[in-house]
Amino acid sequence: MEDKRLMLQVKGLKKYFKTPKGMLHAVDDISFDILRGETLGVVGESGCGKSTTGRAILRLIEPTAGKIIFEGEDINKLKTKEMRKKRKEMQIIFQDPFSSLNPRMTISETIEEPLYLHKIINNKRRRQDKVAELMDTVGLSRRLYNSYPHELDGGRRQRIGIARALALNPKFIVCDEPVSALDVSIQAQILNLMKELQIEFGLTYMFITHDLSVVYHFSDDIAVMYLGQLIEKASADVLFTKPLHPYTKALLSAIPIPSLHNRRGRILLKGEITSPIEPKPSCRFANRCRYVMEKCYKNEPELKEVEANHFVSCFLVKDDNI
Amino acid sequence: MNTDKIENTLEIKDLKVEYRTKNLSVKALNGLNLKIKRGTTLGLVGETGAGKTTTGLSIMGLIPVPPGKVINGSIHLNGEELLNKNEKQMRRIRGKKVSMIFQDPMTSLNPVITIEDQISEVIKTHEKTSSGEAKKKACEMLELVGISSSRGKEYPHQFSGGMKQRVVIAIALACNPKLLIADEPTTALDVTIQAQVLEMMKELRQKYEMSMLMITHDLGIVAEVCDMVSIIYAGSIIEHGNLVDIFDKTRHPYTIGLFNSLPNMGDRTAKLKPIKGLMPDPSDLPKGCAFYPRCEYSMDICAKELPKAVYRNKEHFVCCHLYNSENISEGVLGFGR
Numbered sequence: 027m028e029d030k031r032l033m034l035q036v037k038g039l040k041k042y043f044k045t046p047k048g049m050l051h052a053v054d055d056i057s058f059d060i061l062r063g064e065t066l067g068v069v070g071e072s073g074c075g076k077s078t079t080g081r082a083i084l085r086l087i088e089p090t091a092g093k094i095i096f097e098g099e100d101i102n103k104l105k106t107k108e109m110r111k112k113r114k115e116m117q118i119i120f121q122d123p124f125s126s127l128n129p130r131m132t133i134s135e136t137i138e139e140p141l142y143l144h145k146i147i148n149n150k151r152r153r154q155d156k157v158a159e160l161m162d163t164v165g166l167s168r169r170l171y172n173s174y175p176h177e178l179d180g181g182r183r184q185r186i187g188i189a190r191a192l193a194l195n196p197k198f199i200v201c202d203e204p205v206s207a208l209d210v211s212i213q214a215q216i217l218n219l220m221k222e223l224q225i226e227f228g229l230t231y232m233f234i235t236h237d238l239s240v241v242y243h244f245s246d247d248i249a250v251m252y253l254g255q256l257i258e259k260a261s262a263d264v265l266f267t268k269p270l271h272p273y274t275k276a277l278l279s280a281i282p283i284p285s286l287h288n289r290r291g292r293i294l295l296k297g298e299i300t301s302p303i304e305p306k307p308s309c310r311f312a313n314r315c316r317y318v319m320e321k322c323y324k325n326e327p328e329l330k331e332v333e334a335n336h337f338v339s340c341f342l343v344k345d346d347n348i
Numbered sequence: 349m350n351t352d353k354i355e356n357t358l359e360i361k362d363l364k365v366e367y368r369t370k371n372l373s374v375k376a377l378n379g380l381n382l383k384i385k386r387g388t389t390l391g392l393v394g395e396t397g398a399g400k401t402t403t404g405l406s407i408m409g410l411i412p413v414p415p416g417k418v419i420n421g422s423i424h425l426n427g428e429e430l431l432n433k434n435e436k437q438m439r440r441i442r443g444k445k446v447s448m449i450f451q452d453p454m455t456s457l458n459p460v461i462t463i464e465d466q467i468s469e470v471i472k473t474h475e476k477t478s479s480g481e482a483k484k485k486a487c488e489m490l491e492l493v494g495i496s497s498s499r500g501k502e503y504p505h506q507f508s509g510g511m512k513q514r515v516v517i518a519i520a521l522a523c524n525p526k527l528l529i530a531d532e533p534t535t536a537l538d539v540t541i542q543a544q545v546l547e548m549m550k551e552l553r554q555k556y557e558m559s560m561l562m563i564t565h566d567l568g569i570v571a572e573v574c575d576m577v578s579i580i581y582a583g584s585i586i587e588h589g590n591l592v593d594i595f596d597k598t599r600h601p602y603t604i605g606l607f608n609s610l611p612n613m614g615d616r617t618a619k620l621k622p623i624k625g626l627m628p629d630p631s632d633l634p635k636g637c638a639f640y641p642r643c644e645y646s647m648d649i650c651a652k653e654l655p656k657a658v659y660r661n662k663e664h665f666v667c668c669h670l671y672n673s674e675n676i677s678e679g680v681l682g683f684g685r
């Protein structure tokens with residue numbers, strides 16, 4: 027029954043945080059699949075739980091409930107030691123290359139560390155060769171071998187993060203806003219690099235971002251999150267041309283387009299985001315939705331597959347008429 | 349002096365600003381020229397370290413001295429020279445004639461003062477009003493930016509990011525300034541909130557008939573809110589024009605590079621064409637054109653001589669050796685004919 031093309035399956039993932047005011051539902055019952063060699067883009071506004079999802083999948087934070095099936099194995103059941111071994115295959119690249127690197131370690135030490143910790147290469151000489159090779163792969167010049175992070179700009183630092191993630195030959199990488207802190211010209215360099223590496227090493231990415239034009243360019247499938255829930259998922263082209271959820275429509279219309287032609291009308295959302303603490307069973311977007319109906323406040327819409335590979339959770343969308 | 353006759357709200361000429369330390373001098377602005385016509389919005393676009401924020405701070409007289417130093421140039425606000433004002437005079441101008449809003453609303457507000465008091469503070473400083481009246485005006489300002497005045501007694505931490513930025517805008521506009529400098533005002537906000545704030549700024553600008561300097565790295569925002577655009581690179585303007593000039597008749601290789609670096613919303617699979625290399629070190633700028641080490645079209649002359657402005661029309665100019673008065677209207681790079 028196991029589908030060989032499936033890299034990762036997430037089923038009913040939940041992560042709640044205890045706060046003085048009650049349980050914060052950061053990630054609330056989300057399910058999705060990622061196919062081998064593909065990229066799933068995850069978009070949403072700050073606080074919608076996209077980073078929490080990414081971290082929970084790697085068990086960098088322990089999920090409250092749910093299954094994370096990586097290549098047919100539920101990694102949520104693994105013990106700490108086994109999990110650590112598993113992380114060789116699952117890596118993460120963080121948003122801020124300024125705070126995710128140890129300022130007291132040189133570049134080569136930073137890239138070398140995972141090779142040493144996971145006992146991949148025990149011979150120091152060979153390990154250093156591997157580091158140099160990795161630096162070439164991500165386009166870091168070898169003269170930077172003994173430099174420290176503070177000597178480098180954001181783009182080069184992000185390359186270190188990528189080299190470090192690649193060091194263990196992973197199959198799956200969670201990219202948590204990898205280009206958000208970078209200038210556009212550097213952003214394009216890093217995006218191109220990540221795409222080349224994906225083809226070269228057959229990597230599977232989960233690409234978390236709030237930048238919709240980047241995610242459109244980069245992903246095969248896109249999942250839209252709102253307040254801890256997955257509200258729409260489809261292939262990038264379908265999502266951008268035929269969005270169904272009112273929030274997705276508003277989100278897409280809000281992208282500032284760097285062109286004077288084909289300008290779209292904007293859907294301005296009113297109201298502020300509802301609190302994720304102890305949410306009532308209702309549609310969480312109801313407060314800001316312009317098509318809101320009475321039942322939106324009473325029931326929670328389910329995520330339904332309305333077309334092949336197009337999932338949406340909204341009462342407006344009936345099974346037969348789209 | 350009747351300031352209504354003056355055509356340009358802001359005019360900066362040949363501005364040079366350096367940051368000097370013991371063994372290094374960083375040239376942040378190198379002969380920057382800038383003009384904003386009354387009631388229009390100019391977008392100042394460039395990458396990190398290009399000198400965008402230094403431009404804003406120079407206008408406000410907020411360059412930290414030392415290490416900063418204005419070497420040369422002039423800044424005219426409504427025909428009035430700002431660079432020879434002393435601190436006391438500048439204090440009367442800041443917040444009254446020109447206001448600035450910063451990128452991060454979380455750090456621009458005082459966490460221990462209610463937002464109502466923070467807005468009335470600027471009114472009391474610049475206008476002869478009683479506390480009561482200032483408070484009343486503050487509440488009006490809050491309503492104007494879309495926050496219920498009943499929340500005036502609350503503190504900044506009780507507001508979301510988008511609302512805090514609205515409060516900052518209310519403070520900036522409280523005294524009806526002639527010029528608003530917005531330094532990446534929506535970079536820290538989510539897209540849907542960004543759309544709300546931009547829409548509001550556009551309305552307010554018209555209502556108050558002010559001019560705006562929109563500092564940003566996002567060409568999408570420029571297309572959305574600006575009338576004119578200046579592209580800044582390594583401390584000087586390399587291309588300037590109106591929206592059509594910049595978006596459809598793009599001339600400078602750097603500006604073209606910026607557009608090519610952006611994901612194409614029409615074609616998902618189009619490969620990005622990034623600009624190679626990095627911004628030059630501002631303490632060690634290349635002679636000649638600052639962009640030539642990264643430029644695909646660089647020639648021998650680029651390394652030696654600073655390119656002069658070549659005009660395509662009355663407004664649109666580009667500083668690049670590729671162009672002269674004959675080929676500028678056609679363009680030579682096959683981009684935006």
